[in-house]
Amino acid sequence: DIQMTQSPSSLSASVGDRVTITCQASQDISNYLNWYQQKPGKAPKLLIYDASNLETGVPSRFSGSGSGTDFTFTISSLQPEDIATYYCQQYDNLLPYTFGQGTKLEIK
């Protein structure tokens, strides 16, 4: 299986801060990476696909970049409603699809 390692595991930031989460794959996955947001008690929501493409309706303060094994997810200006756990997910041709362990984002 391809292992996805996110860092940090948790993060505390202030409203308006720029927030960055990284995701590292155990092998080259090209740009086959998605990012999801999961609020407490809710289902995950797709934010970014193909490493850098914003899903329809997702605010432009969210962005993603990277390819190969190293990926970055950024919130340009943290809003209170962004409090959630964020997951990366790879979809390389080798099964299974796997997710990172998650990054819990809190407001400072």
Place this chain on the structure above:
Amino acid sequence: QLQLQESGPGLVKPSETLSLTCTVSGGSISSSSYYWGWIRQPPGKGLEWIGSIYYSGSTYYNPSLKSRVTISVDTSKNQFSLKLSSVTAADTAVYYCARHVNRIVGATFDAFDIWGQGTMVTVSS
């Protein structure tokens, strides 16, 4: 607006079979553009993909669960279902169904873009 809703028992005994159904509303499960998937999340832990199915019945599963998983589809009811056999406490989780954008059927990427709200299943005697 497409919606998915999981249903099934919230409590299953060890060694028995977990059975869940996902009902799709606001759209057809027979769309040629999508697969349909199951994902689970143990309490306080991360996400694990279980498997996915096409309306034709074509399936593929997580190899770690393949020996115990069966996913089926009923297009007449606009539903797809999950069966997981020989469950243990380790199968206790919130189970989600989701629409699976899939390169196999022509999409340019794979992703789970619309999710049900999830249903908690506890394995306990």
